[in-house]
Amino acid sequence: MTFGFKARGDGGVVQIDDTWATFRLREKGSLSITSNLNSTGYATLASPPVPRVAPLFAVYTTAQWMVAHTPACNVTNLGDIDLDEPITELRVCKWSGSGTAHSVNWICLDAAPVAATSDTHGMRVKDAAGNVVFDSRQKLVLLRDVLMVGTSASSIRTFSHATCRGTPYYASGLRQAYTGVPGIEPVLYTKSLSASSVEVAMLGFNQTAWEPAQVPLLVLDVFD
Numbered sequence: 001m002t003f004g005f006k007a008r009g010d011g012g013v014v015q016i017d018d019t020w021a022t023f024r025l026r027e028k029g030s031l032s033i034t035s036n037l038n039s040t041g042y043a044t045l046a047s048p049p050v051p052r053v054a055p056l057f058a059v060y061t062t063a064q065w066m067v068a069h070t071p072a073c074n075v076t077n078l079g080d081i082d083l084d085e086p087i088t089e090l091r092v093c094k095w096s097g098s099g100t101a102h103s104v105n106w107i108c109l110d111a112a113p114v115a116a117t118s119d120t121h122g123m124r125v126k127d128a129a130g131n132v133v134f135d136s137r138q139k140l141v142l143l144r145d146v147l148m149v150g151t152s153a154s155s156i157r158t159f160s161h162a163t164c165r166g167t168p169y170y171a172s173g174l175r176q177a178y179t180g181v182p183g184i185e186p187v188l189y190t191k192s193l194s195a196s197s198v199e200v201a202m203l204g205f206n207q208t209a210w211e212p213a214q215v216p217l218l219v220l221d222v223f224d
Contacts, residue, residue, distance in 0.1 A: 004017065017133075018127050018133060022111070022134045024109065024135075024138040024140065025139035026108045026110045027108040028105070028106065028107045028224065031106065034101045045090060045108060049086065051081055051083045052084065053110045054110055056108070057171060058107050058171040058220050060169045092106060107224070113132040113135065139224070140223075141222050142221040147200075147219065148217075156191060156200070159199075160197050161197065163195050164221040166223040166224065167223075168195055168222075169220040170219055171220065172215060172216075173217070188200055189201045202215065
């Protein structure tokens with residue numbers, strides 16, 4: 001690039017530039033989850049994003065129960081998702097139905113430009129086409145760490161990650177959970193998420209005939 005803008009951290013990593021859009025906090029809420037049945041754990045989004053807007057969902061819970069999350073997608077391959085169909089729901093479920101309710105906070109992020117506000121001070125960065133890729137008025141979310149979680153004989157494993165300064169949220173990879181069950185499903189469940197570690201279980205962790213591949217787990221630092 002001949003002209004442009006780049007902001008780097010102490011380690012030389014580019015944090016803001018005029019090429020890559022920055023995620024913003026689009027919507028957030030909380031769910032009370034009591035079981036893993038389909039009758040619980042659904043949130044209807046007030047402002048449904050479409051896949052073209054690149055929505056990303058993340059969750060946080062202080063409970064010692066595992067939760068999973070995913071947009072509601074009735075397809076078996078990611079390539080079959082309708083890019084023009086709004087994602088209207090978020091599903092969060094417990095690993096098992098103990099009857100005890102636990103609170104799960106969730107956020108929806110996307111790369112759409114921030115809506116017009118009355119703020120008159122700040123900084124915006126645009127790309128060559130004039131699209132806003134960074135706006136200091138956004139409620140920004142930091143990517144604190146990326147963990148690769150694979151199969152193991154143990155159902156629960158603890159992973160250390162870079163320490164979060166705000167509230168740690170996580171987002172797990174999606175794929176078809178079982179060959180006999182239609183639909184894109186979550187494959188990672190978290191048991192305990194702290195500022196510097198997370199306990200994780202992979203769905204089907206010991207199914208040798210199935211052998212789920214490694215799945216990325218994103219640790220997000222959210223200042224909410």
